[in-house]
Amino acid sequence: MTDFSDLIDGYYRFRGNEWLEEKQRWSELASGQEPKVMIIACSDSRVEPATIFGSRPGEVFVVRNVAALVPPFDASGGLHGVSAAVEFAVTKLKVEEIVVLGHGACGGVNAALTQSLADAKPGEGGFVAEWIGLLKEARDKVAAEHGTGPEGQSALEQAGVQVSIANLKTFPFIQQALDAGELKIHGAVFAIADGKLRVLQDGGQFEAA
Template structure:
């Protein structure tokens, strides 16, 4: 089996080590003592929507969690592994970030899977994990289908709704509203349109407009 793609990554590392590392050496030296990001970004794992690229950030500036369709599950107890919940808990209660950004995006494969129920009934390892994750959007999907049907407009509406659903779920974690009420934490919604490269920001009314 070819290792070309990993070799490309190693080549990229060498460029970083030769160019970026020396240029940012003071920053990296400071980061060896710990991280103090002020912002947490919850984004999709999609390879086209890297938050560091879109927001032009430097190492140490943002604490990032990425998953399928930038989803936050509701606060719940149980036997499942709670990776997103653990990262959220760490960012809010330990790093004490001051702002959280939930960023959705266009052409989201997770949203298409939620909309089409493509993996419904699949076994874990064959699509079942995906199905059980994106079913967080089932209620929103059904509501949007009734309103918009099954066309591109409905897909776009569900992509935007991933942000609203995740923000609502964020607020089921007790540590979130507690800090919001004290003015210690602010939550933002955003949406990156891959087709034109425009970032949209969610206003207090829940609607999105270009930044």
Template sequence: MTVFSDLVAGYGRFREHGWAEERERWAHLAEGQSPKVMVIACSDSRTDPATVFDTSPGEIFVVRNVANLVPPFEIGGGRHGVSAALEFAVTQLKVEEVVVMGHGMCGGVHASLTKRFAEADPGEGGFIARWINLLDEARDRVTTEHGHGEDAVRALELETVRVSLANLRTFPFVQDAEAVGQLTLHGAWFSIREGVLWVMDEKGEFSPAS
């Protein structure tokens, strides 16, 4: 099991090899960042976008949260971490593409399907419940069609991507950038068990990446 001391030891290896051997690259990155792609992914420890997409530091701007969800555009309420990161990526970094990547065996999807934290207070699952209620409508559609078995799990994992993409398009600055061809949105789903990335087409259907 990795603990903090293991992380510090890993830093030592990075400092000796990754940083030292690519000193010119890190000097360039010290001047600023200019990624072309933003990835919105799940916090799950098994689905690091940098690993799945085999990228180097500076290449992708990443936001990770429970079930790779994007809330709809709204001004009031509490803090808006995902919205702030999205705004920064689109309006300041001028990323050209945003990718929402879901994955198999997602704990957030399981929590939504089982309604495990539905009545919980903050600190006992309440924050989780209030976040994944973004999936309530999709969950109800999925369970009506598929019940609560494995087909429903897979279907709702794909729905997390579709829901987030739909919510992305409620942000005015996303709408504006997409309308003039400055921004393209993509959906993807990663199978942890098989190590296969599925990509969503324009019709909202998924198929393995070639």
């Protein structure tokens, strides 16, 4: 089990090895970042985008949350962490691609599918329940077609990626960038069990990369 002292030990190893080996790279990054890709991923500890894609510091701009979800555009006010990250990536960093990365055995997706947090209060699962409510329409369709077992889980993991992509397109600045050919959006699901990455195709199906 990794605790904070283990993290500090890891920092010492990083500072004495990787940082020194990439010293020039870190010096360049100190003056700013120019990532070309944004990844929207799940907070799950098993799904680290940099590990999966082998990216180096400064190459990808990442936002992580429960189930890798993106809410639809909403200008009515409030605290919108994901929307703020997307806005910054597209309008300030000018990323050229966004990847929505779902994954297998996702707890947030499972909670949505089984409705296990339906009556939970904030602090007892209620915050999560409200957040994964973004999957309600997809969940109802998947449950009707595939049930709430393993087949439904896999189907909703894929459907969740598509929901987030559809919601991304409700942001005016994203649609503008798409129309101008300045931005592309991709979807993928990483399977923890077999390590395979399945990428969303134009026809709506997910195929192994």
